[in-house]
Amino acid sequence: MNIITTNSLCKQYGTALRVKDLDLRIPKQVVYGFLGPNGAGKSTTMKMILGLAKPTKGSIQVFGKEVNAKNRIPILKHVGALIESPSYYGHLSGAENLKIISMLKGLPDKEIDRVLKIVRLENQKNKKVSQYSLGMKQRLGLAGALLGNPKLLVLDEPTNGLDPAGIQEIRELIRSLPEEYGMTVMVSSHLLSEIDQMADHIGIISKGELVFQDSLSVLHKQSTQKIAIRTLNNQMVAKMLQEQGVSFQVQEDYLLLPKIADQALFEQIKTLLEKGAKIIRIEERSKNLEDIFLEITGTAVSL
Amino acid sequence: MRALRIEFLKIRYKKIWLIVFSIIIVQGLWQLWAVRKMDANDLVQGWMFCLYQFPVLNTIMMPITAAVVASRLCDVEHKGEMLKLLYTVIPEQKLFFTKFLCGALFMTLATILQVFIIVTIGSIKGFVGSIPMDKMLYYFVFTVLINVTILLIQQLLSLHFKNQMIPITIGLLGSFMGLFSLFFPEGIKRFLIWSYYGVLLLVGMDWNEKTRVTNYYYTSPDWIGFFVVIFVFVAVYALSLVLIKRREI
Structure with a gap:
């Protein structure tokens, strides 16, 4: 109750x-x-x-x-x-x-x-x-x-x-x-x-x-970490990821992938490079609670 | 009873009784000054003189007393923003009633003291005749009724306005209006609650311009005026309950 x-x-x-x-x-x-x-x-x-x-x-x-x-x-x-x-x-x-x-x-x-x-x-x-x-x-x-x-x-x-x-x-x-x-x-x-x-x-x-x-x-849970990849051919890489069944989000010039173990990430990147991905940045992103709050309320007031 | 005790606990150190006593002492001294030189004719009319003088003085002083008492009782709640806490533990109507009861006790105490002063002055000066008990009782009942009705109006205002200058000013204006209304025609006088100390007078005055002699005489109680005050009291109380129920903190 x-x-x-x-x-x-x-x-x-x-x-x-x-x-x-x-x-x-x-x-x-x-x-x-x-x-x-x-x-x-x-x-x-x-x-x-x-x-x-x-x-x-x-x-x-x-x-x-x-x-x-x-x-x-x-x-x-x-x-x-x-x-x-x-x-x-x-x-x-x-x-x-x-x-x-x-x-x-x-x-x-x-x-x-x-x-x-x-x-x-x-x-x-x-x-x-x-x-x-x-x-x-x-x-x-x-x-x-x-x-x-x-x-x-x-x-x-x-x-x-x-x-x-x-x-x-x-x-x-x-x-x-x-x-x-x-x-x-x-x-x-x-x-x-x-x-x-x-x-x-x-x-x-x-x-x-x-x-x-x-x-x-x-x-x-919404503040889980992500891997952000920036490439010179995002569209092609997005297609590759889709074919591999990897879930991702597009945010500005980055493709956000769920955080995975280092070895698995290495394999993933290696595969993408082999298939022609022109990777120029790989970053670890974490959304903190404040980011989530801002996202939810759409306001930066009083933080 | 407990709610009333709480009300008195709230006003501890506020010395409301001192304000009431001071006003009554001023009234007593005024009356003593007025009776300092009395001839045989004056002594015969002594009781009537007092029962005429006190209501006239009340017209000036009691609305101010009621305004101050109500203001002191309500200001303690405004100053510390207590209403938002109190209204979660006590119904608004109960708080209003208890506060009113507390103020009414002060106003009744003031009237008891006035009766005591009249009796004391009469005994000291040797007014002719025994104490007119029935007239004293009328005076007491009428005065308390007008006092508490004006107190009720003042409490409603004091509880509504955080700035206590507003109700105090209204109290002062009422006091002046009441005093001036004594010179108004009967019809107009009866529309002002502050003038009812004069309307419910039990004693009439006849001043002879030629001989410059004042004669007092008893009049029969004005029961219509009495019920008008009761009606005003009930109407203001009902209005107060509606307003405090509607009010949001």
């Missing part, structure tokens, strides 16, 4: 369709990376899942139940959220902020100490939040989301404003949540490298449309 399912989810603001027919499938107990350039519709989608924005069309299911105005709050009792910037009462201490959320969720006070420990804020808990750094506020927001050990965490750009050490810390924490606490985490980012290091599953959104959704390993 998927933890979150959306069907043909749309959101229109004025005449602009910000989210178009989104069909999310977020499996249980995984870190689902929701990747997309800024303005792609990530936050809007997450807000719709949390009921903070109303879908123009489509449906949302969380824990297998269709979310509507009546059951929204009971369903969200098992969801922790951190949307965009962290929410806090600046004039209150970190502990008091968490006390308010835990009281609203009907949780015991010991929960506060537990989550403060997880985000390593226990020594700063009595300090006013207005005196916290942005990173500390972000960690406090995360602590609030973790209160009550929710089954699902929805985190919108949780590493925003953190220093490299903080990013690493939060990343490791998110990574550990499915295994240690049985949680499902939906985390958004505009940074591919970040999602690559955190997520098991990935959904790529571009201009409001979901352009890729699968496990990260599937995406990685």
